[in-house]
Amino acid sequence: xxxxxxxxxxxxxxxxxxxxxxxxxxxxxxxxxxxxxxxxxxxxxxxxxxxxxxxxxxxxxxxxxxxxxxxxxxxxxxxxxxxxxxxxxxxxxxxxxxxxxxxxxxxxxxxxxxxxxxxxxxxxxxxxxxxxxxxxxxxxxxxxxxxxxxxxxxxxxxxxxxxxxxxxxxxxxxxxxxxxxxxxxxxxxxxxxxxxxxxxxxxxxxxxxx
Numbered sequence: 116x117x118x119x120x121x122x123x124x125x126x127x128x129x130x131x132x133x134x135x136x137x138x139x140x141x142x143x144x145x146x147x148x149x150x151x152x153x154x155x156x157x158x159x160x161x162x163x164x165x166x167x168x169x170x171x172x173x174x175x176x177x178x179x180x181x182x183x184x185x186x187x188x189x190x191x192x193x194x195x196x197x198x199x200x201x202x203x204x205x206x207x208x209x210x211x212x213x214x215x216x217x218x219x220x221x222x223x224x225x226x227x228x229x230x231x232x233x234x235x236x237x238x239x240x241x242x243x244x245x246x247x248x249x250x251x252x253x254x255x256x257x258x259x260x261x262x263x264x265x266x267x268x269x270x271x272x273x274x275x276x277x278x279x280x281x282x283x284x285x286x287x288x289x290x291x292x293x294x295x296x297x298x299x300x301x302x303x304x305x306x307x308x309x310x311x312x313x314x315x316x317x318x319x320x321x322x323x324x325x
Contacts, residue, residue, distance in 0.1 A: 173251025183212025191220025
């Protein structure tokens with residue numbers, strides 16, 4: 116991960132995921148995961164991990180390669196029988212600058228994630244721990260919540276969920292989002308007038324022919 120990519124990712128720190136999703140044609144984005152922390156924004160770049168369901172050996176391997184600002188993006192095939200991470204892995208990752216976890220699988224020690232407010236999105240929570248037998252792979256394309264993610268992709272998460280996109284898309288996204296924000300601000304001002312007849316409502320209804 117280059118410093119320039121991380122700096123690019125940080126430009127999304129104050130942008131809500133719905134604005135990113137809208138400008139990705141509402142077709143991209145991770146679905147079906149829950150947030151297990153309080154409210155901290157997740158912004159970073161993906162370090163991808165593909166695990167055998169219920170087995171976290173390659174998460175251990177990823178920890179040895181983790182760089183500050185990276186998000187562990189873990190394809191656990193959506194399995195919820197065994198937790199892939201818990202408090203100890205969280206503490207180690209946090210100490211080494213990890214931005215957060217995005218896991219298509221289960222976690223445990225969920226209270227620790229909440230108290231630490233360490234960004235963590237996962238499929239579910241379960242008390243049963245993982246096996247450590249492998250196989251697995253790092254820095255390969257993974258599928259998480261219906262989204263294919265590559266190592267180095269930018270990851271953004273908030274209370275509405277998680278989105279991902281290639282760094283090459285970021286400049287155009289930032290420009291498009293600025294237009295979205297300006298448009299919505301105009302709509303908010305119109306709503307504040309209290310008028311029943313409003314241009315933004317009429318435009319939608321007229322385009323639908325109703």
